[in-house]
Amino acid sequence: MTRVPLLSAQGLNVRYGAIQAVRGIELSINEGEIVTFLGANGAGKSSTLNALVGLVPVAEGRVLFDDQDITDLAPERLTPMGLTLAPEGRRVFGGLTVEENLRMGAYAVNDVDRRMAAWDMVYDLFPILHERRKQFAGTLSGGQQQMLAIGRALMCGPRLLLLDEPSLGLAPKIVGQIFDLIALLRERDVTLGIVEQNVAMALEVADRGYVMAAGRVVATGTAEELRQTDRLRAAYLGEE
């Protein structure tokens, strides 16, 4: 069974000046999958995600989304195509209300019906956001801000949503809620790419994963395979 992946990267390199953060990695995400990117701090996971959505330039390599070359496209061009990222650290617009944040999420959606459907879906998934819709996002708790960040990214009706460290800095109970939500998103046919420090949780929801170390992919396989391999532990302990 071969199918064309929704997103793929070939020989992806990312550099910040003299520092090479990502060294020629290959990856693919198929429609309907949840794929996780694991590895220690500084392994190049966030850089990979940021390069996929055009937030940092791709030094070498190619990125294909839905069979189109998107390597050099700016993030604002990718959102209407159905590719977006909920960035690390939530980064909600603190000076905007919850409602305004979500409205910005749907900025690129011109179709009224699609926009209404997005509002319904997000308020249905996160009743708390509806309750707090008039409140400034900066006054929400960390967990609520993360829900808002994910909700905001969902407002554009993405075909592929990339989540960068959705559980970062959240209380364990809230982390559980976020992962429950990720499982819910799969039922709604959203394809997901997740960078995560919480390996156990990530492998529980994911179909497949990539383990990264020092800018390279050092192991890949199904979630089940990765749970059993030593490469995962090695990658975290810095043994190459």
Next chain:
Amino acid sequence: MDLFVQQTVNALALGGTYALLALGLAVVFSIMGLINFAHGELMTISGYTLMYCGILGVPFVVSVPLAILAAVLAAVAMERIAFRPVRGGSGATMLITSFAVAMILQVLFQNLISARSQAVALPQILSQSVHLGNVIIGVNKIAAIVATVLMLIFLDRFMNRQKTGIAMRAAAEDFAVARLMGIRANTVIAGAFAISGLLAGVAAVLWVSQRASVDPLMGFTPVLKAFIAAILGGLGSLRGAVAGGFMLGFIEVYLAAFLPQEFQEFREPIGLGLVVLILLFRPNGMIPSRFLGSIKV
């Protein structure tokens, strides 16, 4: 008491004009990190438009919107031609670019129009005044206050209700994430310049209607004052710009009116001394922007 009321009206009129100019600077600064010193030349362009309209016999009700439109178009053109190529450059690069734009325009005005001050024909009504008891208030002062209030209401509605306005607030806070929403950098920045041009245009009409003349350097002093007002209020903060503009207007008018005669020649340094004093206690301005350090495009 009558003198006090009268001077308060004057302070509101002058402060309102400063507030509009400071807002124009703040809208662009909050989004791009650029302090546009060529903002004053937008005013001058409006002033010359009023002058030429007067010469051609265009009715004032038509020439005012034309003058404002000229400033909006000039602001958008300025962004497209001068500031887009240096976007993402350092603050110093953009600042020097804005000085260059200002100087080029000043030289063009001097050579193509006149180095001397030119009279602007204004309708009679603007130089008349209204008597309220013992208080005499100029129609131009009332017009300035009304125009300022209307502009502030318009801007508040625009920034809080319109999609583009909300996008500008979002972009001022976190440009990278705004782009992830599909918000285009060019749209937001051109929008910010258009708004700043609108504010400069309205301020120019108010400024000219107090003086009935225009010269190549007309915009320099008010924009310098507006810059002080923006710093006083909190650079990058829109509310701060309004507060700073009014504060500066009040300081200047009250000092001119109530400072004893022998101190009058020290009016400006005393006024600026008060500004420094306020900044000593509130170094980030009266209403600081929360996103001053945020990364711009």
